[in-house]
Amino acid sequence: MLLLFGTLGEATRCVQAIAALQPSACDLMDRRVLSLGRDSDPRFESMIPVGSEAALIVEQAGMSERETRDRIARVVSAARGTAQSTRVAFEAHDFEDVEFLWSLPQRVVPLLTRLKGTTRPLPFVEDIAVPPEHLHEFLTSAHRVFQEHEVTASLYAHAAAGQLHLRPFLPSPSSDGGARLETLAASLYEGGLPDGWDDQRRARRRTLANALRQRPARSTLPRFPADQGPFRSPGTAQPRQDHL
Structure with a gap:
């Protein structure tokens, strides 16, 4: 099911209410991702109105079609009870429609890497792990950080799982050796470790190494990921520490 919202904030507030219903998936997309999706297929163009600010793709499963439809109805009720702008853009009940709906993020994410211009969406703060109950709080803080640095950003998230791109x-x-990227990443950093969902990537190793250097080498492993505040990523892989 595709749910559309008038603001990103409304969509993020809905995530916690929907997560309590144990969906199979609940993915969040911002207006930039939706705009690319509209351009990728006429069916998405007719489904997603111009000006849509955010969307959730929510998947539910059941032992029967009736149970599945009941679970979907509860999702819609929870979303509308949280955000008045909630609009059901599409419901998929057979395999082909479900596959088509999930093709939306599958088409768009590669398109982001092919955008042209003087600025491009750089994936250097991907795979951020945030507990779903803190998603709205974190994205509000991230928006302030981007405003301070005078940049915009695209957002795609496996929201119910707490994984953000x-x-x-x-x-x-x-020109600056990545200094601006490092400053921006440091402003977003809230403790814990980068998420290991898609493995550690080279773009994040410097931030991770700096985090590890802040603690004595002998206590690094026992202390991670304990007591890292609300924004953490438990169970992630550790990098080599022979430089400590």
């Missing part, structure tokens, strides 16, 4: 639109980091 943020891609700020920035020039290629060739």
